[in-house]
Amino acid sequence: MNKTCTNMRISRAAFRYFKSLLLITALIFSADSFAQEFGHSIKVKMKGVTEGKTAHLAHFFGYNQYIKVDSAKVENGELTFRGKDPLKGGIYLIVLSPSKYYDFAINGKEQFMEIEGDTTDFVGSVKFKGSKENEILFGYRKFLQDKSKEAEAISTMGKLKNDPASQEMNRKKIELIQKEVDTYMKNTVKENEGTFAAKVIKANLDPELPTVLPKKANGRPDSTYLFNYYKGHFFDNLDFADDRLLRSPFLHSRMERYFKDLVYQTTDSVNRDADKVLKLAKKNQEVYRFALWWVTNKYENNEIVGLDGVFIHLAENYYLKDADWLDSTQRAKFKERVDILKPLQTGLVFPTLIVADSLGKEYNPMQSKTKYTIVHFYDPDCGHCKESAPKLMEFYNKNKDKATIYNVSIAYDTKKMSNFVHAYKTQPLLNLWDSKGRYYFRKSFDVYSTPTNYILDKDKKIIARRIPVDKLEDFINFYERQQMQKMTENAGK
Numbered sequence: 120m121n122k123t124c125t126n127m128r129i130s131r132a133a134f135r136y137f138k139s140l141l142l143i144t145a146l147i148f149s150a151d152s153f154a155q156e157f158g159h160s161i162k163v164k165m166k167g168v169t170e171g172k173t174a175h176l177a178h179f180f181g182y183n184q185y186i187k188v189d190s191a192k193v194e195n196g197e198l199t200f201r202g203k204d205p206l207k208g209g210i211y212l213i214v215l216s217p218s219k220y221y222d223f224a225i226n227g228k229e230q231f232m233e234i235e236g237d238t239t240d241f242v243g244s245v246k247f248k249g250s251k252e253n254e255i256l257f258g259y260r261k262f263l264q265d266k267s268k269e270a271e272a273i274s275t276m277g278k279l280k281n282d283p284a285s286q287e288m289n290r291k292k293i294e295l296i297q298k299e300v301d302t303y304m305k306n307t308v309k310e311n312e313g314t315f316a317a318k319v320i321k322a323n324l325d326p327e328l329p330t331v332l333p334k335k336a337n338g339r340p341d342s343t344y345l346f347n348y349y350k351g352h353f354f355d356n357l358d359f360a361d362d363r364l365l366r367s368p369f370l371h372s373r374m375e376r377y378f379k380d381l382v383y384q385t386t387d388s389v390n391r392d393a394d395k396v397l398k399l400a401k402k403n404q405e406v407y408r409f410a411l412w413w414v415t416n417k418y419e420n421n422e423i424v425g426l427d428g429v430f431i432h433l434a435e436n437y438y439l440k441d442a443d444w445l446d447s448t449q450r451a452k453f454k455e456r457v458d459i460l461k462p463l464q465t466g467l468v469f470p471t472l473i474v475a476d477s478l479g480k481e482y483n484p485m486q487s488k489t490k491y492t493i494v495h496f497y498d499p500d501c502g503h504c505k506e507s508a509p510k511l512m513e514f515y516n517k518n519k520d521k522a523t524i525y526n527v528s529i530a531y532d533t534k535k536m537s538n539f540v541h542a543y544k545t546q547p548l549l550n551l552w553d554s555k556g557r558y559y560f561r562k563s564f565d566v567y568s569t570p571t572n573y574i575l576d577k578d579k580k581i582i583a584r585r586i587p588v589d590k591l592e593d594f595i596n597f598y599e600r601q602q603m604q605k606m607t608e609n610a611g612k
Contacts, residue, residue: 158205159230163198163213165221167238175214176200178207179222181371181413185212205230208315209366221245226252226315227363255316259307263300270296318358322369326352350381360402365409374413386428386465389418393433408444411437424583424594425465431457459565469494469579470563474527475554477537482549484525485579491522491595492575495588496560499530499539501569507588508543514591515548522595528552529560529569574598 161176168174176189189200198213208227213234214220221241223234229250236245242260247253270293277289304320311317326349332340357364357373364370374396382392393414400410411433418429438445438453445453462470472494475481484492495511497504515524526548528536533552540550553560560566564573565584574583574594586594 157201158203159201160232161198161200161211162233163200164196164233164235165198165213165238166196166236166244168193168196168198168215170194170196172215174198175212177212177214177220178209178225178366179212179368180366181368185214185220187214207366208363210319210368211366223247224250224252224256224315224319252314252316255307255311255314256319259304259316259320262303266296266300315361315363318361318364319367319369321356322358322364322367322373324356325349326355346381350377353377353381354396354399359399359406359410362403362405365405370406370409371413374410378414378417384423384426386426386432389426389429390432393429394436397437408442411442424586427460427584428464431460431464459562463565463581463584465581465583467581469573469575469581472525472527472564473555473557474525474551476549476551477533479554481554482525482551484523484575487523487525487575487579489521489523490577491518492579493522493524493591494527494564494573494575495524496527496529496564496566496569496571497539498569499528499532499535504570505539505543507570508539508545510588512543512545512547514588518592518595519547524548526550529566531556 163174170193172193173190174193175187176191177185177187180186188206189202191198191200205227206225208225210222211225212220212222215238219238221236221238223245229252232247232249232253234245234247234253242257242264245253245257247257273289273292273296277286280286301324304324308317308321308324328345328349332342332344335341354373354377357370359370377396378389378392382388396414397407397410400407415430415433415438418426418433434453434457439450439457442450469484469492471483471485473481473483484494497507511524511526515522526545528539528551530536531552536550536552540546558564564571570588572584572586572588572591573581574586574591576582582598583594
């Protein structure tokens with residue numbers, strides 16, 4: 120009897136064990152099925168959103184644009200973004216409107232999370248479940264927000280008390296707050312090394328500058344050392360190998376600051392610094408492609424005169440060498456663009472251009488005797504050319520003693536050219552056309568839109584191109600001041 124009872128007790132225990140095991144197995148199976156059905160699930164409970172409103176889930180791409188990945192309607196005060204594919208790591212946005220959005224981090228692993236917050240103070244109120252990354256990141260952001268309020272209060276008090284002693288005291292208080300922020304950031308990065316949140320925070324840290332300056336041979340401190348050190352270490356805190364930073368504002372904003380504030384805007388300097396950044400970016404193929412596109416886009420049609428050589432450098436040394444994502448057609452377009460632009464770079468002698476007037480007399484800009492020569496390509500049917508014609512004549516009348524204007528029609532209809540000349544009273548200019556069909560202006564002189572201007576110096580070297588007609592005089596005045604400054608500097612050496 121006792122034996123039987125003992126066996127029954129064992130059987131019941133075994134039954135309870137197997138029942139628990141089945142439940143655990145069922146839960147695991149259910150979780151696996153959920154993970155297979157949904158690669159990500161982001162639940163958002165946000166106080167202040169309108170019931171029934173459609174919101175979007177998006178991620179940053181660059182600094183001021185985002186790419187939408189999902190949409191959801193507010194139901195019972197909640198948003199649920201679900202999808203079969205996992206979300207790539209980056210900084211994501213809950214977009215309620217173009218001017219109203221709230222960001223958070225996805226590290227690529229934490230695909231299932233809950234977010235609860237208030238639209239009136241998202242950073243101060245937000246709580247996360249299932250995301251250690253965001254707990255780290257928003258701990259930092261809350262700290263930063265609190266310190267910003269402290270600094271703002273000190274600044275407000277400074278306006279009330281503006282005597283030297285109070286101003287100095289306030290300056291020291293602000294300086295102390297900045298040190299507290301820097302210390303918090305460094306400690307957070309160190310304590311959470313390897314997390315995406317730490318990389319985001321670190322990307323916002325500027326390089327730490329040395330406190331002691333080296334001296335020149337004459338014993339004086341080297342005043343350029345700090346700038347060169349800062350520039351040389353500007354990207355130390357940015358991990359180019361991590362493509363998650365592509366889907367954040369930090370890579371783009373860092374590059375923008377570097378090329379805007381630290382790079383001297385001449386072709387040689389830009390090319391040298393572009394090479395440096397692209398070398399860093401090659402740690403990750405996606406990052407490299409973005410960085411190359413970004414620098415190219417910035418300088419291909421840059422408003423700064425004389426930087427046309429940057430595109431040629433990038434095309435020859437990158438797109439035509441190791442951009443294996445380009446197909447043969449795209450590569451051929453880059454090659455064609457380089458072939459067009461290379462002989463038209465600023466600083467080179469203007470290519471041969473032989474054009475004729477209505478009587479058949481031929482002219483060449485090389486024959487010009489004035490200090491400057493303007494080669495103005497226009498189309499008689501072009502609306503912008505018609506608007507520019509009076510401004511071109513105004514420039515000519517003011518500067519005819521030092522500038523010759525070659526007014527070159529790209530059309531092969533002499534009647535249209537004649538009508539244009541009479542309608543806009545450009546008779547005092549050299550009104551010319553390609554009477555012998557020597558040129559395809561788009562390829563020979565990069566005239567893909569009209570009007571297109573080239574400004575040549577006395578040696579017929581290109582000093583500017585694509586300067587709007589109403590800015591011709593401003594540019595020449597600027598150029599002359601620049602030349603005078605160079606002469607003064609050279610004389611002082």
